Amino acid sequence: MAGAAAAAAVASGISARPAAPRSALTWRRARSVVRAAVSVERGEKAYTVQKSEEIFNAAKVPSLCLLPELMPGGVNSPVRAFKSVGGQPIVFDSVKGSRMWDVDGNEYIDYVGSWGPAIIGHSDDKVNAALIETLKKGTSFGAPCYLENVLAEMVISAVPSVEMVRFVNSGTEACMGALRLVRAFTGREKIIKFEGCYHGHADSFLVKAGSGVATLGLPDSPGVPKGATCETLTAPYNDVEAVKKLFEDNKGEIAAVFLEPVVGNAGFIPPQPGFLNALRDLTKQDGALLVFDEVMTGFRLAYGGAQEYFGITPDVTTMGKVIGGGLPVGAYGGRRDIMEMVAPAGPMYQAGTLSGNPLAMTAGIHTLKRLMEPGTYEYLDKITGDLVRGILDAGAKTGHEMCGGHIRGMFGFFFTGGPVHNFGDAKKSDTEKFGRFYRGMLEEGVYLAPSQFEAGFTSLAHTSQDIEKTVQAAEKVLKRI
Numbered sequence: 001m002a003g004a005a006a007a008a009a010v011a012s013g014i015s016a017r018p019a020a021p022r023s024a025l026t027w028r029r030a031r032s033v034v035r036a037a038v039s040v041e042r043g044e045k046a047y048t049v050q051k052s053e054e055i056f057n058a059a060k061v062p063s064l065c066l067l068p069e070l071m072p073g074g075v076n077s078p079v080r081a082f083k084s085v086g087g088q089p090i091v092f093d094s095v096k097g098s099r100m101w102d103v104d105g106n107e108y109i110d111y112v113g114s115w116g117p118a119i120i121g122h123s124d125d126k127v128n129a130a131l132i133e134t135l136k137k138g139t140s141f142g143a144p145c146y147l148e149n150v151l152a153e154m155v156i157s158a159v160p161s162v163e164m165v166r167f168v169n170s171g172t173e174a175c176m177g178a179l180r181l182v183r184a185f186t187g188r189e190k191i192i193k194f195e196g197c198y199h200g201h202a203d204s205f206l207v208k209a210g211s212g213v214a215t216l217g218l219p220d221s222p223g224v225p226k227g228a229t230c231e232t233l234t235a236p237y238n239d240v241e242a243v244k245k246l247f248e249d250n251k252g253e254i255a256a257v258f259l260e261p262v263v264g265n266a267g268f269i270p271p272q273p274g275f276l277n278a279l280r281d282l283t284k285q286d287g288a289l290l291v292f293d294e295v296m297t298g299f300r301l302a303y304g305g306a307q308e309y310f311g312i313t314p315d316v317t318t319m320g321k322v323i324g325g326g327l328p329v330g331a332y333g334g335r336r337d338i339m340e341m342v343a344p345a346g347p348m349y350q351a352g353t354l355s356g357n358p359l360a361m362t363a364g365i366h367t368l369k370r371l372m373e374p375g376t377y378e379y380l381d382k383i384t385g386d387l388v389r390g391i392l393d394a395g396a397k398t399g400h401e402m403c404g405g406h407i408r409g410m411f412g413f414f415f416t417g418g419p420v421h422n423f424g425d426a427k428k429s430d431t432e433k434f435g436r437f438y439r440g441m442l443e444e445g446v447y448l449a450p451s452q453f454e455a456g457f458t459s460l461a462h463t464s465q466d467i468e469k470t471v472q473a474a475e476k477v478l479k480r481i
């Protein structure tokens with residue numbers, strides 16, 4: 001068990017150290033990690049999160065104790081810290097299908113899906129079996145491997161804009177690569193992005209970014225030099241006139257427009273009819289490129305992503321999440337003449353030690369194979385539609401102003417009457433109420449994204465019983481908040 005291994009590692013690390021510089025509290029903290037990690041019980045009992053608290057506290061010791069935190073804020077990615085919903089984060093032990101189990105033995109129906117990758121359900125048996133076979137041959141070659149060709153062919157044949165692809169290790173890396181690429185290809189430096197859209201944490205994109213930046217209410221991050229963001233222009237999502245004005249004011253200077261074709265990082269916000277078409281036309285007219293960041297929407301809204309769903313083909317596409325099937329993968333791809341700029345075919349440098357490693361390629365290949373089966377997206381559409389309608393109906397019955405929507409396996413709802421067309425509208429939500437709803441749902445065994453400004457995800461493993469149970473839980477919680 002991973003927890004036991006972690007505990008053993010902690011225990012052996014402690015006994016190897018000389019006792020003198022360690023305080024009694026360090027020992028207590030370490031013992032609590034070991035106790036919590038080795039004893040995971042499951043079964044029917046009242047909802048408690050004591051072990052979650054012990055482990056999270058061990059990661060994040062209060063400053064009074066004069067001991068360093070193990071990790072900043074106790075986490076390795078900010079939204080996980082539950083800052084915007086209150087309470088302590090849940091520490092997980094295992095996942096399977098539509099379910100997750102925490103270290104206290106509580107079971108949850110999961111609508112985060114590891115932030116998107118788990119579209120066929122967690123820990124799929126076929127993906128696991130394929131991973132074990134690949135593992136026997138090694139985890140990383142740092143050299144070409146056949147599996148890269150297989151996944152590249154699958155991506156190229158699925159995604160309309162992609163004629164050539166480069167695999168990287170995360171969505172952030174994919175967007176960084178795409179940014180350099182559009183600048184290299186056009187010889188221009190300015191880009192347009194939209195308020196509330198998140199394209200990973202590279203410097204140039206940390207301007208009015210969504211996701212954790214929005215969740216924590218952070219201003220643009222310190223540490224980002226002005227020089228990195230002075231060429232980043234922003235507009236409200238769904239506002240064609242604002243984009244037109246930026247093109248007029250910066251004629252011939254804009255390398256590309258970057259966007260989430262359906263926003264997931266400011267909550268779920270779909271494009272208004274005509275918005276994507278207008279961006280396609282404006283970029284073409286000015287000789288700029290259109291980049292769809294499909295890290296979230298790729299293989300989720302349709303097998304060919306949002307571009308297939310909406311019938312708009314960008315010049316460059318970034319991907320991640322689903323194409324790694326739960327392992328760390330990102331990719332960028334696009335028109336052949338653009339992609340031929342990338343080294344070693346062309347002069348634009350970008351590289352990666354673990355890029356295209358056989359394990360990640362295997363998880364991606366077998367996840368996509370499952371998605372290719374007939375009826376998958378219709379299924380996602382049905383269960384997700386039932387879920388969102390159920391929650392909104394429960395909101396209406398219990399007297400809460402709510403709005404929301406879904407496309408295939410991606411959804412969201414806001415505690416505001418709406419409509420929500422951009423991040424400004426999303427911010428009108430009652431986030432305090434969302435926090436109360438969130439904590440109530442946890443107690444009912446439903447795990448949602450811990451922020452009003454994040455989309456939710458369903459999977460092929462979610463059943464109509466899961467949805468029914470979730471809607472009943474929502475009604476119960478909405479009645480009392």
Ligand SMILES: Cc1ncc(COP(=O)(O)O)c(C=O)c1O
Binds near residue numbers: 172198200265321
């Ligand atoms: C649209 C979008 N782009 C980029 C990223 C960054 O991906 P990663 O977290 O894999 O670096 C994310 C992450 O959530 C995302 O949603």
